[in-house]
Amino acid sequence: MQKSRPEITVITNVERDHTDILGNDIRKIALEKAGIIKRGVPLITGCDGRTLDILRAEARRKGAEIMGMGKWNRIARYPGWQVFEVEGLLSNYILKTRMMGRFQGFNLSLSVMTIDKLQMMGTYIPDNSLEKGIEDAFYPGRMHVISEDPLILLDGAHNLSAIRSLKESLIDDFDHEKLIVIIGILRDKEYRRMMEEISSISDIVIVTKPDNERACDPEELYRYIDGEKRIAKSVPDAVDMAVDIADKKDMICVTGSLYTVSEGMRYILN
Structure with missing residues (x-):
């Protein structure tokens, strides 16, 4: 079978993700992603620092032009x-x-x-x-306001970098009184640091578990929350709990995994 040859390759960034497969070594993860670089095929990337150095070395070895982002x-x-x-x-x-x-x-x-x-x-x-x-363009479940009353945002932030971006957006782009976060994360993520990031701006955190065998135990997530916190046995239960405690000017955010967000979206729409 003849292999297809891409016109161009893109590596957005390199994060510690799928650590059960790729491990925790950011250098090894970068090398794994660099595998898509093809001889003579241009590479576009948003990487910087050590990961950019690794991609540059691999691109040089394969004679591939490498370009970063513009302003x-x-x-x-x-x-x-x-x-x-x-x-x-x-x-x-x-x-x-x-x-x-x-x-x-x-x-x-x-x-x-x-x-x-x-x-x-x-x-x-x-x-x-x-x-x-x-x-x-529209990406359901990514910075997706699915309800105005109550205000409910779905965001499938599933790693530390995405949670930090969500945190910045919640601070900069939304007006609310209390922020109620529903979160369920897969256990192969940096869940401790993700919980610490999002709980630092939350008034109430409800931890739950999507219907996926890789889901982290909510009791484990619960350990890393400072402030008011609750546990729900399922995503629909978490949504009901959040809606019950939310006042008119409060905001609910469902996040932590695309699986969590998908279950939340189906329940809210139905």
């Missing part, structure tokens, strides 16, 4: 929308997106660099397709 800045934020200015290889772009969170600028920058590089390599992309695609 980006959030220039406006409205209810349900935000606007970024993003530097590309061919132009600077003003991009409107309904995907919330300042960290979307990072994602948009990688997308812009990839699209512009493909165009420079001969791929035809119609005018305004980039802007329209980003404006139309």
Whole structure:
């Protein structure tokens, strides 16, 4: 069977994730991800520091061009929308997106660099397709406001980096009185540090367990919360508990795993 050859490869970042398979050594994880680098195929990455050094070495070994991101800045934020200015290889772009969170600028920058590089390599992309695609894009369960009354946000932040981005967004982008967090995490994640990060800005934390064999025991998560905390035996029970204790100006956030968010979404919509 003939193997396909990509036009371009992208490594967004390197985090300690799936540690049961990849281990805890960030260098080894970077080397594993570097396996997608192909001889002579350009690489776009948002990595920095030690991980970028590892990718550069592998790209050099394979004769692959490596490029980082351009500059980006959030220039406006409205209810349900935000606007970024993003530097590309061919132009600077003003991009409107309904995907919330300042960290979307990072994602948009990688997308812009990839699209512009493909165009420079001969791929035809119609005018305004980039802007329209980003404006139309929506990722259910990622910075997803599923209810306004009560205010419920779903965010599938499933590793430490994503939880930190969620924390920043909850501080910068949402007005509320109490913040009630429902969280269930898989046990192969850095769950202790994830719990410490999110509980530091939460008024009440409800720990639970998605229906997945890799899910961490809620009793274990419970240990790493400072402040008011509760345990729910399932995600639907956690949602009911949060809604019961939330006042009109409070906010509920469901997070920790895409499995947790998926179960929460199904229950809320049904």
